[in-house]
Each structure stands twice: as C-alpha cells, then as structure tokens.
Amino acid sequence: MTNFQSFGLAPRVESALTAAGYTTPTPIQAGAIPLIMSGRDVMGLAQTGTGKTLAFAAPILDKLFRNQGPAPHKGARVLVLAPTRELAGQIAASFETYGAGLGLRIAMVCGGAKIGPQIRKLERGVHVLIATPGRLIDLIEQRAVGLKDVEVLVLDEADQMLDLGFIHALRAIAKHVPAKRQTLFFSATMPKLVEGLAAQFLRDPAQVAVAPPSATADKVEQRISFVDQGEKQALLVETIRKPEVKTVLVFTRTKHGADAVVRRLANADIDSVAIHGNKSQSQRERALEAFKGGRVPVLVATDIAARGIHIDGLTHVINFDLPEVPEQYVHRIGRTARAGATGVAISFVSKDERDYLRAIEKLVGHKLAPRPAGESEADDRGSRKPQQQSRRQGLGQGGGQRRAQGHGDRRPQRDGERKAHGNGERAAAGGERSSGTGGHFQRTSGGGKPGGQARRGGPGQGGGNRSRRPERAGA
Numbered sequence: 001m002t003n004f005q006s007f008g009l010a011p012r013v014e015s016a017l018t019a020a021g022y023t024t025p026t027p028i029q030a031g032a033i034p035l036i037m038s039g040r041d042v043m044g045l046a047q048t049g050t051g052k053t054l055a056f057a058a059p060i061l062d063k064l065f066r067n068q069g070p071a072p073h074k075g076a077r078v079l080v081l082a083p084t085r086e087l088a089g090q091i092a093a094s095f096e097t098y099g100a101g102l103g104l105r106i107a108m109v110c111g112g113a114k115i116g117p118q119i120r121k122l123e124r125g126v127h128v129l130i131a132t133p134g135r136l137i138d139l140i141e142q143r144a145v146g147l148k149d150v151e152v153l154v155l156d157e158a159d160q161m162l163d164l165g166f167i168h169a170l171r172a173i174a175k176h177v178p179a180k181r182q183t184l185f186f187s188a189t190m191p192k193l194v195e196g197l198a199a200q201f202l203r204d205p206a207q208v209a210v211a212p213p214s215a216t217a218d219k220v221e222q223r224i225s226f227v228d229q230g231e232k233q234a235l236l237v238e239t240i241r242k243p244e245v246k247t248v249l250v251f252t253r254t255k256h257g258a259d260a261v262v263r264r265l266a267n268a269d270i271d272s273v274a275i276h277g278n279k280s281q282s283q284r285e286r287a288l289e290a291f292k293g294g295r296v297p298v299l300v301a302t303d304i305a306a307r308g309i310h311i312d313g314l315t316h317v318i319n320f321d322l323p324e325v326p327e328q329y330v331h332r333i334g335r336t337a338r339a340g341a342t343g344v345a346i347s348f349v350s351k352d353e354r355d356y357l358r359a360i361e362k363l364v365g366h367k368l369a370p371r372p373a374g375e376s377e378a379d380d381r382g383s384r385k386p387q388q389q390s391r392r393q394g395l396g397q398g399g400g401q402r403r404a405q406g407h408g409d410r411r412p413q414r415d416g417e418r419k420a421h422g423n424g425e426r427a428a429a430g431g432e433r434s435s436g437t438g439g440h441f442q443r444t445s446g447g448g449k450p451g452g453q454a455r456r457g458g459p460g461q462g463g464g465n466r467s468r469r470p471e472r473a474g475a
C-alpha cells in the first residue's frame with residue numbers, strides 16, 4: 001500500500017487528506033482502513049504516534065460522505081469516545097482537518113465546560129460526536145442527545161476505556177447505541193484481561209496488530225537512571241539544563257507531586273506548567289497551549305496527559321516517578337518519537353520502584369537496564385520470561401504477519417544511566433513496510449499535521465480527588 005488512492009476512498013475524501021499533507025498510509029492505516037471500509041468491526045493495535053486517529057477517521061469520513069444525509073436531530077451517526085477532554089478535543093480537531101470541506105457536522109462534548117452551549121450544539125444533530133463518557137451520560141440524561149442513530153462506535157485508547165474507571169459509563173452508553181453497528185477499538189496496548197471484556201462489545205472483530213502489543217515506539221531511546229527518591233529533583237534540574245533537552249514532558253504519579261515539581265523547578269529558575277485533574281479546565285488548556293506553542297519548555301503532568309496527546313517536536317519525556325500501571329509507561333514515553341521523529345525517554349527509578357520497573361520490562365518484552373553495580377538481579381528473574389508477543393500469536397489479521405520484537409541493545413552510559421533502544425524489527429499489518437522514518441512514515445514536504453489543538457472549555461473538574469493518590473485519567 002503506497003498511497004491513499006489504493007483504498008478506493010471517495011475522491012473528495014482522498015483530496016482532503018492530500019490537501020492536509022497525507023500521502024502515504026502508515027502500516028496501521030494500510031491494515032485497518034480496508035477492513036473498516038468493508039464494514040468489519042476492528043481492533044487496531046499499533047505503537048504510539050503511528051496515525052491510529054486517521055486509521056479510523058478516514059474510512060468513517062468516507063462512509064459519511066458516501067451516504068450523505070442530514071445529521072439526525074439531537075443525535076449522531078458516529079460516536080467516538082476518549083478518556084480525557086484534551087484527547088477528545090484533539091480527535092475532533094483531527095476529524096475537522098481530515099474531513100475539511102466535506103460538509104460534515106463534527107462536535108465535541110466533555111466535562112469542565114458549560115453544558116448549555118453543548119446542548120445547543122447538539123440540537124441540530126451532528127455527523128460525528130466525540131465525547132468523554134461522563135458528560136455524554138449527562139447529556140443523554142438531559143435528553144439533549146440520543147444515540148439510536150449511531151452507526152459507528154469508536155473507542156480510542158480502548159483498553160483504558162474498558163478499565164475500571166470507565167467501564168460502568170461505557171456499559172451505560174452502549175445500552176443506548178444500536179446493537180447493529182460497527183465498533184472500532186484502537187490503542188497501543190491491550191492487556192490480556194481487558195481483551196476478554198473487549199469481546200463483549202465487538203462482533204467478529206478483525207484484529208490488526210502492527211507490532212507486538214505494548215511495543216514501545218520505534219524511535220524512542222529509553223534510558224533509566226537509578227536514583228534515590230530524595231535526589232530526583234536535583235537530577236531533574238540537571239537533566240533539563242542539558243543543552244539537548246529542548247522541550248520536556250515530566251510525568252509524576254500524583255497531582256501533588258506534579259505541583260511540587262513545578263515549585264521546585266521555579267526555585268531553580270526553570271519555567272514550567274502543570275496539568276492534572278485538580279486544575280480547572282481553562283488552566284489545563286492554557287498550560288497545554290503554552291507548552292505546545294513553545295512559550296514554556298517544561299510541562300509537568302500526571303497520567304492525564306499520558307494517552308493520545310500529540311505535541312509536535314517534543315524531544316524528551318521524563319518519568320519522575322514510574323507509573324504503577326505498566327501500560328502507562330508505553331503511552332507516556334510515546335508522547336515523544338511520533339510520526340517518524342526521534343525522542344528520548346528517561347525514567348528515574350528509586351529503590352522502591354524496582355517492582356514497577358520489572359513490570360514494565362515484562363510488558364515491553366525486554367530489559368531496560370542492567371541493575372546498578374553491586375545489586376543483585378536475582379529478584380528480576382520473573383521479568384525475563386514473558387515475551388509479550390507470544391500472547392496474541394495467531395490472532396493477527398489484516399494481511400500481515402508479525403515478527404518478534406528484537407531486544408534493545410544496552411550500552412552503559414555515563415552518570416549511571418543505561419539506555420536501550422526499542423527499535424525491534426516489525427512487519428507491517430498491511431503486508432508492506434514503509435521505510436526510512438522508523439518504518440511507519442514516509443513523509444512528503446507537506447507532512448501531515450495533526451489537528452492537535454485542544455478545544456476551549458469552561459472551568460471546573462477534579463471533584464476533590466485526593467491529590468496524593470496516583471491520578472488516573474478521567475473525563
């Protein structure tokens with residue numbers, strides 16, 4: 001699959017994509033687009049930053065454009081659910097970009113913004129509704145929207161949407177969507193346990209898996225720094241001051257931790273902003289925009305920013321704390337090294353985070369670092385065996401075979417840092433590999449731009465979550 005013409009998309013859809021700068025499909029697009037166009041339910045798994053949004057948006061836009069008709073009154077023909085407001089806004093902006101000039105009505109609704117304007121926006125109905133689950137349920141309860149006309153249901157970051165924090169809302173929403181529909185799940189990770197749950201929502205799904213599930217992005221260089229908890233802040237300052245560190249996204253486990261990092265960076269004269277669930281929606285948006293616009297070089301975030309968010313040119317991700325849920329590591333470090341770019345992810349690991357490190361290594365299928373000199377690796381035996389790629393063998397569809405991921409090389413670094421490249425060789429879902437830029441992208445001068453802007457909304461969110469608890473993304 002070398003260009004978008006080979007899919008047989010409606011010429012207007014194809015030219016909208018070309019006008020937006022997209023010429024060569026990525027492997028997940030090559031694998032998923034024909035299956036979605038054929039009407040199948042699809043579970044699409046591919047690394048972070050490889051164009052999953054367009055993989056579902058392009059065939060959806062094609063379907064809507066071919067079967068034109070007015071948007072259903074107080075309804076929608078396509079429903080896309082996403083875990084955070086920022087991601088919902090970004091997906092909406094991507095639909096606007098990919099579908100520019102097609103005359104389709106696209107709307108986004110999420111918490112943290114006044115409900116009145118959202119009710120009015122839905123009055124006339126929309127073709128594509130992008131929503132976070134909580135606000136959508138409010139709107140359904142207020143009879144501002146109905147879902148009986150939904151033909152396609154998409155879960156972006158599907159494994160998170162099926163996780164404890166969202167599953168009840170999802171079940172409630174699914175009751176309103178016709179059983180006869182097309183359902184599309186996309187993510188870079190899909191834990192085995194969640195896969196069973198996913199099956200309850202999908203009908204004879206085709207699975208398109210571009211790489212072993214939970215593989216990290218091809219071009220992210222992963223480093224580990226073993227450090228005492230009390231030394232992390234000093235190491236952060238030192239790391240950020242290195243000249244090669246241009247823009248950096250720092251992840252902390254808690255909201256309180258994120259605020260503390262911002263304060264201490266200020267003491268070191270480093271400008272930063274924080275984004276987490278205790279910030280108002282307008283603060284969240286201002287912080288993200290200041291960072292995306294290059295006005296602030298450091299964004300400190302909880303896992304609220306771990307999934308899906310695209311920030312052009314982000315050079316470094318730092319895990320100030322390791323995530324407790326290993327999948328989040330894959331998503332966090334995937335905020336860099338997107339769309340064929342390179343990036344560096346540095347994880348600070350204190351003694352009491354070794355178990356998290358082992359869980360992450362088990363998930364990604366290779367060791368990230370030898371343990372520091374003098375420390376026993378005996379405890380780590382468990383982390384060597386699993387090899388994630390084996391767990392889904394035989395399920396791959398979409399015309400491509402998958403190969404085992406090559407293990408990263410591990411060269412000792414200065415300052416006790418160790419690095420491993422996650423650049424194993426992978427077969428493309430479409431049966432053909434793009435070349436040159438990390439195996440997923442062939443870029444033309446235009447280069448695809450995401451519709452990456454988060455939408456504006458009003459204040460308010462968080463609802464008094466205790467800030468020392470790990471933050472899980474929520475609408």
Ligand SMILES: Nc1ncnc2c1ncn2[C@@H]1O[C@H](COP(=O)(O)OP(=O)(O)OP(=O)(O)O)[C@@H](O)[C@H]1O
Nearest residue numbers: 024025026048049050051052053308339448449450
């Ligand atoms: N065919 C393509 N050619 C060039 N760039 C592309 C192509 N498809 C998508 N992109 C760009 O790649 C970037 C990442 O896309 P996207 O956000 O859809 O990735 P993703 O796979 O959903 O990642 P994540 O798992 O982090 O959500 C965006 O900037 C998008 O514009």
Ligand SMILES: [Mg+2]
Nearest residue numbers: 052053156308
């Ligand atoms: Mg995405």
